[in-house]
Structure formats: structure tokens, C-alpha cells
Amino acid sequence: MTLSGYEAVFFWIFGLAAIFAGLLTVMARNAVHSALFLISSLVSVAALFVLARAEFIAGVQILVYVGGVMVLFLFVIMLVNVGAEERGSEEIFNNQRQVTASLIFCLLLVGGMLYSINTGYRGLQALNPATPEVLAAQQATRDQAHQPSATGSSRITRDAESVGNSLYRYASLPFEIASVLLLVAIIGSVMLARTLKQEASVDDVDPGNAD
Amino acid sequence: MKLAAANPDLSKFLVIGALLFIIGVAGVLTRRNIIVIFMSIELILNAANLNFIAFSRYLHETGNVNAVAGQIFTVFVIVVAAAEAAIGLGIVIALYRNKETIWVDEIDLLKW
Numbered sequence: 179m180t181l182s183g184y185e186a187v188f189f190w191i192f193g194l195a196a197i198f199a200g201l202l203t204v205m206a207r208n209a210v211h212s213a214l215f216l217i218s219s220l221v222s223v224a225a226l227f228v229l230a231r232a233e234f235i236a237g238v239q240i241l242v243y244v245g246g247v248m249v250l251f252l253f254v255i256m257l258v259n260v261g262a263e264e265r266g267s268e269e270i271f272n273n274q275r276q277v278t279a280s281l282i283f284c285l286l287l288v289g290g291m292l293y294s295i296n297t298g299y300r301g302l303q304a305l306n307p308a309t310p311e312v313l314a315a316q317q318a319t320r321d322q323a324h325q326p327s328a329t330g331s332s333r334i335t336r337d338a339e340s341v342g343n344s345l346y347r348y349a350s351l352p353f354e355i356a357s358v359l360l361l362v363a364i365i366g367s368v369m370l371a372r373t374l375k376q377e378a379s380v381d382d383v384d385p386g387n388a389d
Numbered sequence: 390m391k392l393a394a395a396n397p398d399l400s401k402f403l404v405i406g407a408l409l410f411i412i413g414v415a416g417v418l419t420r421r422n423i424i425v426i427f428m429s430i431e432l433i434l435n436a437a438n439l440n441f442i443a444f445s446r447y448l449h450e451t452g453n454v455n456a457v458a459g460q461i462f463t464v465f466v467i468v469v470a471a472a473e474a475a476i477g478l479g480i481v482i483a484l485y486r487n488k489e490t491i492w493v494d495e496i497d498l499l500k501w
Contacts, residue, residue, distance in 0.1 A: 179447045180396045189397045193405045200409050200432050204416035209424050216428045219409070223435055230402065230446040235463050239438070242467055247431065247474045254478045255424055258485050271419050272494065280418035284411050291407040299400040306451060313450075314396075337460075344457045345464065356468045363472035370479035373486070 181229060182314040189229055196222035207270055209255045213248060220244050234338040402443035409436035421492050423484075427477055434470045438463045 181189050199219035206212040220243050227236035271277050324333035345353060409432055416429025445459025485491060488498075 179443075179450045180398050182396050186397055189401070193397075193401070197405060197408050197412070200412045203428055203432060204412055204420065204425070206425075209422055212425050212428055216431060219432065220435060223409075223439055226402070226405070226439060227442050230442050231449075232442045232445065232460050232463075235438075235442060235460050238464060238467060242471060243431075243435075247471050250474060250478060251424065251428065254481060257482060258424065258491050270421055270425075272421055277419045280415060283418070284415045287411050287414065288408070291411070292404065295400055295403045295407065299398075299403075302399070317450075340457050341460050341464070345461055349461050352465060356465055359472055360468065363475050367475040367479035370476070371482050 179230070180313040180317075182311075185229055189226070192222045192225040192229070195219075196226065210252065213251050213255060216251075217244055217248050220248070231335065232337060233335060234341050399443055399447045402446075403440060406436045406439040406443065409433075409439065421494060423481055423491050423493050423496075424478075426493065427474065427481070431470060431474065434466055438466050441466070 196219050199215045199222060203212050203215040203219060206215060220239060224236040224239045224244075227233070227239060321333065324335055326332070327334050413429045413432035413436060416432065417426050420426055420429065441459040441463045443459075445456050445463075448459070449456035481491070484496065488496060490496065
């Protein structure tokens with residue numbers, strides 16, 4: 179899966195952008211700034227998906243995750259007044275002992291994850307020893323085998339086709355369960371966000387007596 | 390780990406996923422604003438998605454038949470993340486209506 183040439187350049191650009199934007203999401207004072215940094219991180223990860231030849235998932239991520247979930251976040255941030263935080267008078271981190279303990283835990287997690295990725299990858303590479311040039315040449319032949327688009331400037335990959343083939347044949351039961359999950363989420367969120375007056379008007383109960 | 394590798398491979402994708410995950414965990418553990426905690430949870434789910442896609446690509450290149458399963462899993466993770474964000478933010482709105490606060494250390498009604 180080795181990327182080479184300009185793909186490697188784009189990988190480093192988008193990878194570092196995703197990590198940097200994620201870091202700023204956690205460290206920004208203003209909640210709207212956090213949301214916008216998270217949007218940048220999600221778009222960078224969608225670009226990494228395109229580099230990994232998963233174009234359909236990249237499109238789904240931008241449409242659903244950025245265009246749906248993050249817009250919902252921004253609406254809720256607007257509904258919940260955060261004026262004190264913007265003026266700088268509120269503390270944005272927990273108390274110091276908690277922050278220190280969680281940072282120590284995260285450093286241990288970083289060490290453990292990098293060590294395990296390193297060790298596991300050495301074993302994986304032993305199974306498939308090929309130089310990056312050979313892999314890049316194989317990838318180039320695979321890319322040339324796709325059908326060219328109508329204007330001839332790019333190729334039509336078969337990623338969406340293969341995802342659709344598998345999703346609607348072998349994963350059709352989880353697909354239907356996911357749609358039921360979304361229905362439950364819609365009903366639940368409508369119910370949770372109702373005001374006292376709206377609930378009382380449905381049940382014909384005096385709002386003063388509602389508990 | 391060799392830092393001089395100019396050709397990014399599966400391990401580089403996994404490292405980026407791991408770093409995003411850890412940044413998300415740090416955000417959940419250290420912030421006071423409940424909406425920023427939710428956004429850190431979205432970072433965690435996104436890092437898991439990156440891992441799935443990286444392995445799907447790797448398996449596709451080494452000729453495994455089930456390589457597209459990673460992308461299918463990613464679709465379901467995005468669905469679950471959207472549903473969880475909707476319900477969670479509904480709870481935040483209901484909580485704000487009752488307690489007028491978004492700071493997690495002030496939401497201590499169930500504390501003994």
C-alpha cells in the first residue's frame with residue numbers, strides 16, 4: 179500500500195493537518211473554534227481516505243459527518259450560551275491534578291501504541307517483503323486498468339461499486355438494523371429536546387402541574 | 390521506528406490514527422465544556438475509521454477477498470456516530486434547559 183511521489187507529499191500534508199487540527203480542537207477556548215478545527219480534521223482525514231483509494235467513504239464522511247453531525251454541533255453551540263467562556267473568565271480545563279493525571283495516561287498510551295504498531299508492523303513486513311518501487315509499479319498498473327472517464331482526464335475507480343456490492347448483499351442485515359437505529363435516534367432526539375409546554379400540550383395536562 | 394521513511398505505508402496510517410485517538414482521549418479527560426467533550430469523542434471515532442480504511446487498503450493490496458469489509462465497517466461507524474451525536478446533543482439541550490450550565494463539574498446532581 180506504499181504511497182510514492184506526489185501521493186506521499188499529500189499524505190504528509192493531510193496527515194499533519196489532521197493531527198494539528200485535532201490538537202487545536204482540544205485546546206481551543208471558544209467552542210465554535212473547536213467545531214471549525216474538528217471540521218478541518220475531518221476533511222483532512224477524508225483526504226487521507228482518498229489517498230487510500232476509499233473514495234466512496236471519503237464522500238460519505240464529508241456529506242454525513244461534516245455536513246450533518248458538525249452542523250448539528252454548531253447549532254447546539256448556538257443554542258447553548260457560552261458568553262462567559264468567550265470573555266475569558268471561565269476555566270476551560272479541569273483542575274490541575276486531573277489534567278496532569280490524564281496527560282500522564284495519554285503519554286503512556288502514546289508509548290504503548292507506537293511500540294505495538296512498530297512491533298506488529300515488522301512482523302507484517304516480513305510476510306510481504308517488497309521494495310517501495312515494486313509496489314508503486316504494481317499500483318500504477320492497477321490504476322491504468324481502470325476505465326477512463328468520459329473526458330479522458332481521470333479514471334473511474336470501482337470503489338463505490340464494490341462497497342455497494344458487499345453492503346447490500348453480505349451486510350444487508352446490519353444495514354437494516356442501522357436504519358432502525360437511526361429511526362430510534364430521530365424519535366429519541368425529538369423527545370429529548372421538547373420543552374415542558376410542548377409535552378404538556380400533548381398530554382392535556384396543565385403545565386403548572388407537570389412534573 | 391525509522392523516521393526517515395519517505396514512502397508512507399500502512400504503519401504511517403496507523404500512527405496517525407493512534408495519535409488522533411490519543412488526542413481525542415485527552416480532550417475527553419481534560420475539558421470542562423460538555424460540547425467539546427462530545428467533539429473529542431467524534432475525533433476518537435474518526436481515528437478508528439482511519440484504521441479500518443488503512444487495513445482495508447492493505448488487505449486489498451495483498452489480495453485478501455474480504456478487503457472491502459473495512460469500508461463497510463466504516464459506514465456503520467459513521468452511522469452510529471451520527472445517531473449518538475444526535476441523542477447526546479439532545480440530552481445536552483435538555484440538561485441546559487434545566488440546569489443552565491454546560492460545565493461538567495457543575496452537573497453533579499447524582500453525586501453522593
